[in-house]
Structure formats: C-alpha cells, structure tokens
Amino acid sequence: MKLFQTIKLLLPALIPSWDFFESIAPSPRIQFSLLNSENQTNKPWIEFRPRPQSVSFITMLKRMLWNPCWNESLFLVSCAERIVGNSSSELILHSEQEILKRIKNDLVQKHQSLTATHLQFRLLFVQRQDQELTEDIAFYSRIQTFASEESR
Amino acid sequence: MNLEAAIRLTEILMGFAFVQQSIEHITVFNNERRLFLARLILALLLISGIQTAWVSFLLLLLGLAILNIFQGPYNGGADRMSLLILFCLCLAHLAPTPRWQELAFGYLALQLILSYLISGWVKLVNPEWRNGQALQDVFQFSAYPVSESLRKLSLSPRLLLLMSWWVILFELLFPLALISNKSLIVVLIIAAIFHLANAFLFGLNRFFWIWIAAYPSIIWFQFRIFS
Secondary structure, eight states: OHHHHHHHHHHHHHSOOOOTTSSOOOEEEEEEEEESSTTOOOOOOEESSOOOSOOOHHHHHHHTTOOHHHHHHHHHHHHHHHHHSSOOHHHHHHHHHHHHHHHHHHHHHHOSSOOOOEEEEEEEEEEEETTEEEEEEEEEOOOEESSOSSOO | OOHHHHHHHHHHHHHHHHHHHHHHHHTSOHHHHHHHHHHHHHHHHHHHTSSHHHHHHHHHHHHHHHHHHTTSOSSHHHHHHHHHHHHHHHHHHHOSSHHHHHHHHHHHHHHHHHHHHHHHHHHHTOHHHHTTHHHHHHHHHSSOOSSHHHHGGGGOHHHHHHHHHHHHHHHHHGGGGGGOHHHHHHHHHHHHHHHHHHHHHHOOHHHHHHHHHTHHHHHHHHHHHHO
16 A cells, blocks of 8 residues: 555656646645634634745855755645645645644744644635635644644 | 766766755754655765665665655655656666666656656646736745745736746747757756746745756767767
C-alpha cells in the first residue's frame, strides 16, 4: 500500500504535465484564531504571515539562498488547495495537521508568553468574478490545544 | 560538452541546489531535520564526486521518503524537477551500455524542453493569458507576489499584456534554440534570468537553482543531436 502510494506521488515527477500557471485558480489565505477555550464563540481572525508592504532588492537577493519562511508558506498554500480539492480524507487530515503545526510553531517562536490555550484556522479563497475580487470561507479546521505534539 | 562532463556538471549543480534546500529545513521540525541533514551530507558527497552513483541512488530514496512525509511535493515543480533529475542520473549510472546512458540523460533534456514548450502552449490556448488578464490575476490576488507593493503591478495592464506575450513566445519558441550551440547558450541565459525574476518577484528561489541544474543535459543533447 505504501509502495503504491509512493509510486502515485512519484509518477507526476517522472512524467510531468508542465502546465505552470495554466489558469489562475482561487487563491487561499490562512487566518487563525487564538482561543481561551474550546467553546469560545467570539473569534478574532488574524491573517497568517501577511505580506510585507515592500521587500528590498538586497532581501530578495539574500532570499535566493535563504528563504525558508516563504517556502513553508508556499507549502501551506499547497496544503490549503489539497483541503478544498478532491483529496482523500487522509490527505485532508494531513494538510490540516501541517497547517496547524506550522501556525503553532510560528506563534511559539514569535511570542514566548502565549496566554491562549487553543488554536483554530480557517481558509479563505480569493478569486476574481468579472472585475470584482471576492473572498469565500471554504474551511474551518478543528480546534486544537496548544499542548505541543511535536518538538522542534 | 560530452556526456560524462554533462552528467558531472548536473551532479554538482543539483548538489548545490540540494544543499540550499536542505539548509532551509534544518532549523525546523525534528522529523524533517533528520531527513534533510542526511540529504545535506549526501549532496556534499555528490558535489565532491565521491561514489556518485550510490549517492544519487540514496538521494533518490531520500527524495521518496520526503515525498511521503509531505504527502506530495513540498515546493511543487521544483521538487518534481529534483526527482526527475535524480531519476535520470540514477538511470544513467545504472545503464548497461553508453547508448542506454544517453537515452536516460536525453530524457532529462527532452523533459526540460517540454517544460518550456508545454508551459507556453497551455498559456497560448488560454484567452486570459492572451489578453493579459491571467498575469494581472497573478499580481492582484494570487499567493505568489512577495510584497503588497508588487500587487500594484496589476494596475499596469499594458505592461502585463506585453509581459504575457513575451513569456508565451519565449516558452513556445524555446526549442528553436537547439539550432546551434551559441543560440542555445544565449536562450539559456535568458531563461535563467527569467527564473531569477520569478525568484525575486514570487520567492521561487528553489525553481531557479534546480532548473539550471538541468541545463547541462540540454547543452549535451544539442551537441549530440545537432553537431
């Protein structure tokens, strides 16, 4: 079963479709909410890793060699697309876990003293309809406690 | 460039791309760190030319383990190209005769040509690419632009229409570069600048390094077929 799964994952690399940017699909945004209990109803949603206003040329140059945060964000975009695509329940669960794990890790790194006990994220998809941009909420994750599942 | 030199240069460039990718993962989660630390060591061995056949094979196995951990590629096309190069290198090392070795490495060159040609074709048949709307969408709301200020480019439709057609024509006409060694080198330099621009604007740094790692295959292919 594992071998079959690996072959399934490998085949698109060996016989690639090369259809980069064939069409511009609705684009995911990840928002998270820090909660004090599992039953909290009033949820303030915060965008995960909002883009900076600008990035200097020197930073762009440095990022040619060191760009882990952005590459992780691109992986999370893939996870978000897998969640709303025609993915298996295992893949959806895996993607949900990956997003939760990485938001949690990011928060723990940036804020040493978090008072919230629970975390949830939601996925918004931005798309153009005629000339207007629209945002649709496509997914709410399960609520997870901050108790660490994986150490760094 | 002969086959042996092209394979060696591919190993060095790919090894460098793997070192860059692996270092980015070393500061993260334990399960990733272990795999990417192993990948870093193997990539350094590959660059230094020690037991390259075995090292390539181990890197391919590691690539499959990484594919499983992330349930697919971590960085889309860049990871897929990494696996494709590794697979072709392993086949070239395993090949029983020089002819089979050429076929294995030639497959990489062929896929590199297709990577531009098909990308150009799928854009050409999409009316939104032809009228510049697709590129406007990329800048306006896709997840790729690295800063908010870059999104303002979506307000320059004429520029984006021009850029769209430049990308479509460049990708579609890429195979014509094979006519001569000089034209190929010029076109590969332009292609590398194109990937560099994508890395700057969209943060696709891994694409840049891994795509140029495949360039020796097409330089050898051009020499083998057309010279």
